[in-house]
Amino acid sequence: MPARERRQVASDAGLSKKRVVAEAVRLADREGVAELSMRRLARALGAGAMSLYYYVASKEELLDAMIDVVFEEIELPPEGTDWQSAMRRRAISARQVLARHPWAIGLMESRTSPGPANLRHREAVTACLRRAGFSVLMATHANWLLDSYVYGFALQEAGLPFDGADEFADMAEDVFLPQLPPDEFPYLNESAAVLAAAGYDPAEEFTFGLDLVLAALEPLRVPT
Template identity: 50%
Template sequence: MLETALGVADRVGVDAVTMRRLAVELGVKPMSLYHHVPGKDAILDGLVDRVFAEIDVPPEGLPWKDAIRLRCLSARAVLRRHPWATPLLEGRTSPGPATLHHHDAVLSCLRRGGLSLALTAHAYAVLDSFVYGFALQEATLPSGGDEGIAELAEHMVETFPAGAYPHLVELATHHVQQPGYGFSASFEFGLDLLLDGIEAAAGRRL
């Protein structure tokens, strides 16, 4: 059932994951599903746990910064596969075992790196805010990814009155529309800034 629910969410969005829709997909009567789960909330909890299970935990054999970096890159890749999931990840009140294991592994990595308990809490919150925020932003980009952004920027600039919005024009024409531009490159740039800042804060023993 969970695999079916995941497929529905990936194809048409999590709002379409209803008991009736799942019954149709599975070829059973809706009431029969309640023999397996108490309701939609339990399915959503299971979906969130499934998403966390796909995100790599920080490898134990690496320095903390490298390990957390790999975990954040994995989280972004998973959320690109499941763009519906981002708003749900921290909103469930009955976390599953994969979710709990993931959080514990991230906390363990940060503490292993010598971060204080307070800084560990700040670091985890800030890192996930960045990862989730970037994932939400990517999910709403024009179709076509980076190429679509470049085309949109070109179209917007063409509609501007002459001399208007000079900094937007500069960014669009001399950066976004240039060969090799990729919005996604900002993710690793921002992630490294955050990790460097957290490392510096750890050095100040916050």
Template identity: 50%
Template structure:
């Protein structure tokens, strides 16, 4: 006789994640999660009080998967690693994009924010600039992931090239797009996903200039 894995808060949250991955976050309910786990819906209430609490936990579940800066990282290394990780997680779980801010943040979300602010402030960022940096990078990462997950083609399908050929047919109407197409879709080809690191570097370079402006000049001896 196969022994059933005991139900736990962690299993309930993972079950909710499985439902959201399959059918979107609107499909998450105590009933749908119970069905995935092969239990009665009422048994879930021993581990989560209600659906709203489950959704809060689901956001924490996402934040737990995003890689945080390590002790000893420079702020640029830490933010780059975290941004790439967040993009990867959010494109794998696109339903999470609309849930990243909750009225009842969980410990993983709070720890995540605290660590990032701490890394920045430890390297000369004021609290204000650290908050600006955090907000700008999150807006970029979330926006890029949203665009990437809603494009009407998959990387490598050749649709990017098909789009380019359509634009080429309208070069007289859209000369600047045609010029961009000619330069981008050269021998090396073009992939939208490659834009992520380039845009991230632009943000980081701007922040590097700002934090240098904030740092006091060294005193002459």
């Protein structure tokens, strides 16, 4: 009921767009985006459901803002190093962030207009590539390729029901192998068996493809 002292930034108790969006992200991380409803979010904030609409025009706008928060968490490519190291860092950061907020990947499909953090990120990446000697066209190619890899990897990773080598080995032996008839899926059986025996860790998969892509992009630039 009370209007509290006005501030640009969120006060510790009062609501604000920042606080609403941040709590929404926390809720989605914890319970999945399907469980995120305006009523639940309001309850988590100790407010009435309709109070949220003072800070957010609609649930769609809330989801847009949540995605932009995720982009804010991704490290920009650092300046002052070679382009490969810079792009490597930002890709690894992006993958970490998207693993923390897997729902973000699913939301991206339906959202067309990028938020401010997204734009800032694209600008920084493009700047890094252009300064490294990529032409506008080649920088565009590199951008598409790198982003596709990062997003696609995160999408696949989000669907994995295990983390780490141990869980993978357990799942492979207890779930995959028994469910895959060897005569119908001989190669998948072979893969599951060999990988589990070798202590394969899917978490290390990311850097392999990333480094391959970075190396493949190197000849496309004209060093200045």
